[in-house]
Amino acid sequence: MTNNIVLFEPQIPANTGNIARTCAATNTTLHLIEPLGFSTDDKHLKRAGLDYWNDVNIVNHKNLEAFLEYLGEKPLYLITKFADRIYSEADFTKDEDIFFIFGKETTGLPEAFMQERAQDCLRIPMNDEHVRSLNLSNTACMIVYEALRQQGFPNLELSHNYENDKLKG
């Protein structure tokens, strides 16, 4: 089973860097739908995620249409605050490969695309009186960890023996 995070036209390198780190930690494949708001050589991206960049399986797609062609019939969840269904109600254990697509920082996902796939949209609950939205990299982390929790954290270390274990002293 592979979890896949898909970023639609990401603009802020630090967000993509953080998400790359989450992907490296969780064996998640990262898909970037162009155009990107930065170069993957960008020094900010390097600062945020270079240590992890080479440990992540990254797939670039020229545009949304090219990504959808690549996706075929595999399951795709659209992560958006506009959804009526909350993310923890979805069952992420059924399929071999699951894709989660997140919108760009300024404008989110294209409206027509969301309307066509309204039944696959998922919301992360929040207080809309206080914020317009959650941070993109936080939402990606929450979604992938909910999927992993449901899947039983496959291929992840549930504990690790550290040389200098600060808990054991």
Ligand SMILES: C[S@@+](CC[C@H](N)C(=O)[O-])C[C@H]1O[C@@H](n2cnc3c(N)ncnc32)[C@H](O)[C@@H]1O
């Ligand atoms: C900064 S938000 C974009 C806000 C944008 N103004 C909009 O209309 O969606 C970037 C992305 O984070 C995700 N996101 C942020 N808050 C969310 C929430 N409460 N539920 C689900 N996804 C959220 C979505 O994928 C969104 O497209």
